[in-house]
Amino acid sequence: MIEKLGESNLQKIETAEVGLAGAGGLGSNCALNLVRVGFKNLTIVDFDIVALSNLDRQFYFADQIGIKKTEALKINLLRINPYLNLKMIDRKIEKTNIAELFYDCAIVVECFDRAEYKSMLAAELLPLGKFIVSASGLGGIGHSDDIKIHKIKSNFIIVGDLKSDIAHAPALSPRVNIAAAKQADVVLEFVISRRNKLNRHLKNADF
Numbered sequence: 001m002i003e004k005l006g007e008s009n010l011q012k013i014e015t016a017e018v019g020l021a022g023a024g025g026l027g028s029n030c031a032l033n034l035v036r037v038g039f040k041n042l043t044i045v046d047f048d049i050v051a052l053s054n055l056d057r058q059f060y061f062a063d064q065i066g067i068k069k070t071e072a073l074k075i076n077l078l079r080i081n082p083y084l085n086l087k088m089i090d091r092k093i094e095k096t097n098i099a100e101l102f103y104d105c106a107i108v109v110e111c112f113d114r115a116e117y118k119s120m121l122a123a124e125l126l127p128l129g130k131f132i133v134s135a136s137g138l139g140g141i142g143h144s145d146d147i148k149i150h151k152i153k154s155n156f157i158i159v160g161d162l163k164s165d166i167a168h169a170p171a172l173s174p175r176v177n178i179a180a181a182k183q184a185d186v187v188l189e190f191v192i193s194r195r196n197k198l199n200r201h202l203k204n205a206d207f
Contacts, residue, residue: 001013001037005037005038013192014041016041017104018041018105018107020045023069023070024046025111026109026138026180028060028073029180030109030180031059031073035081040084042084042086043101043105044089045101046090049066049069050064051065052065057171057177060072060076070089071088071090093121102130105130107130107131107187107190109183113166118135122134126155126156129155132157134156135160137163139165139170139171140169141172146164147160147178147179147182157186159183160179
């Protein structure tokens with residue numbers, strides 16, 4: 001990774017604190033992409049267990065069915081890099097606890113299925129100055145070039161086509177993984193190019 005990214009960039013990546021709100025299709029696949037490019041400090045919050053229906057698109061395996069997603073994902077990520085600093089939290093994310101759960105994270109990746117939770121995360125964390133990478137519109141088959149990166153604010157990015165609701169279009173591995181990989185790539189680009197600016201902003205934020 002030093003040869004690919006340079007020593008100073010890898011140091012930025014290895015010291016960055018990144019939170020993932022959810023460990024399903026987006027969260028589990030975004031996490032594996034972050035780990036593969038050198039991120040070590042991840043806070044991952046989810047309260048669900050691995051189900052058979054998850055295996056078509058999430059980073060889990062058949063022998064992990066019935067295990068807490070936080071436990072299973074920790075095992076899988078440590079198989080990629082055994083030297084990770086993972087904070088796996090088995091809790092449901094709510095308006096009342098979200099700021100506390102991601103207190104240490106300058107960057108938070110939104111990986112929810114439901115629109116109301118997506119809105120809640122943005123409403124609670126954007127005012128704190130955190131860099132938020134959300135997702136909207138990744139269901140269906142084909143038209144994968146429609147999954148784009150949308151800059152809403154300087155610290156708020158949405159990945160997706162902004163129209164395909166998984167309630168009406170199936171959440172399948174190809175488009176889910178494309179969106180998750182793009183979320184990870186947005187985080188990578190931000191950490192390498194703009195992390196110092198964010199850190200200065202967070203020091204002045206009222207938590």
